[in-house]
Amino acid sequence: MSQQPSPFSPTKDFAKRLLAWSDINGRKDLPWQSDKTPYRVWVSEIMLQQTQVAAVIGYYQRFMEHFPDIHSLAHAEEQQVLAQWAGLGYYARARNLHKAAKHVVFDLDGAFPSDVEKIMELSGIGRSTAGAISSIAFKRSAPILDGNVKRVLTRLHDIEGWPGGREIEKQLWQLADNYTPTERCEDYTQAIMDLGATLCTRSKPQCTQCPFQTDCQAYANDTITLRPTSKPKKKNPVKECWILDITCNNETLFEKRPASGIWGGLHSLPELSREYTYDEILEEVERRFDLKGLSIDEARPFKHIFSHYTLLAHPVRIQVSRQENSIREERLEWLTHEARAQKGLPAPISKYFEEKITKP
DNA sequence: AAATCGGGGGT
DNA sequence: ACCCCAGATTT
Structure with a gap:
């Protein structure tokens, strides 16, 4: 403090x-x-x-x-x-x-x-x-202490810190009261x-017209544009999901993502809400891909930071038995590691496979 | 697209 | 008591 x-x-x-x-x-x-x-x-x-x-x-x-x-x-x-x-x-x-x-x-x-x-x-x-x-x-x-007054006072005294915060706001009320x-x-x-x-506007303040130019601490310190301090951006939420690493022999099942949204149009491992239990995951795999899981286990989670949230992906490896009549869709593709390397994949998914290969 | 704003409301 | 939001505009 x-x-x-x-x-x-x-x-x-x-x-x-x-x-x-x-x-x-x-x-x-x-x-x-x-x-x-x-x-x-x-x-x-x-x-x-x-x-x-x-x-x-x-x-x-x-x-x-x-x-x-x-x-x-x-x-x-x-x-x-x-x-x-x-x-x-x-x-x-x-x-x-x-x-x-x-x-x-x-x-x-x-x-x-x-x-x-x-x-x-x-x-x-x-x-x-x-x-x-x-x-x-x-x-x-x-x-009073509205947005205008907060701006004037934080500049006059070159007060650092978001005016909506507890301490700063208290200090500003004190100043407002004193003046x-x-x-x-x-x-x-x-x-x-x-x-x-x-005059003391948020952008392009007209300091040359201001009767307090020579008193203004922010003007003296050349911090006018930094006052009032903007609200700290709330730290990004962490979103968790299951990432399905479905394999059969040497091939992995990839799914083309919707054109819009994250990793739009790229092939990726199928993603599921973290809410699912193992049993529910297997049910969903059967429903969506018509594949029966033989085994299921988790790999090390990996983190990927987006501008607006952090994705914490929990890979879950599922061995399946390939069925003749598996659902065939344009957006589904079985790829070997070699073929996978040629493909455009989201970086975190590629990285996951590098680790998987070097540290199985 | 992001920051802003004063009060209300939820925790 | 503290933090966050709704709702609309501005940059």
Whole structure:
């Protein structure tokens, strides 16, 4: 755990300078930026959660015409709410909005809660959205930590580590809280989102326009493109299977694989789900190939790493007695080791045979 | 094709 | 308390 020596080295007057910047460059004419009632702010924050400003504007205006206040929303049928939401996507947001409206109107006497803790109890509102509503609608000093703010803060402090992780997120909330002013906190909330949305963007940030260029640790360290640290790719799953090494005399049964998928179109050993028991394997061999197994035993498993998963193949050797009337299919082929060497086979299968020959 | 996003839900 | 997902867009 690399505890940073000082998790917080305050940039002096951050809020003041940010507000000075946003007074000139910030957006102040969006539909939800006038008449900032809790209801109007809330609806805008929910709509903006996973959707860009430009896409939200039209929906917001129509939504407000249909449901001008929280009472009209609470008394509406869910279908009417969803109808107004149609096209915005993420419809769970609309259901949560409706559910929360009913809760406020019928359980809280229509009084929208003002502190973060209470706001967070409403469906569809987490800590960041609650902070936004509390600060913008109630002018309470409450931090937010949405994607924009995470980006600004991880760059300003050049914080390494995925912001979704526990420790980093905790550190970011601490920073967000420290920077949040008591004066003009509603403008500050809007301003830091504007900074992230217009200058401190994910790609091609406009650092030359940024009022914090000389404060920015990532800029100084030339790590802007590395911040925020991207989510660690979850390590690939391991998939296991049986690989059937079916032999009769000196020949092995190969099966041409489907054209698409892994090893598409190549000849390979038949593959079965690892779930099968020996008995089930033999049943399947008889069903699919019309071959009776005489003996069955396992060889050493081999591993093959694909880009998206690791295959752990368990070869199972099956001796069969060749029948006259064995199923004949285009995709099935009996090959000797010599013939096999000429054939296009998946590398792991070829390798398996090299080992089998050199170390029987 | 892969990364992103804030909250919900499952473990 | 922690991890992961659904659902849609963006790069």
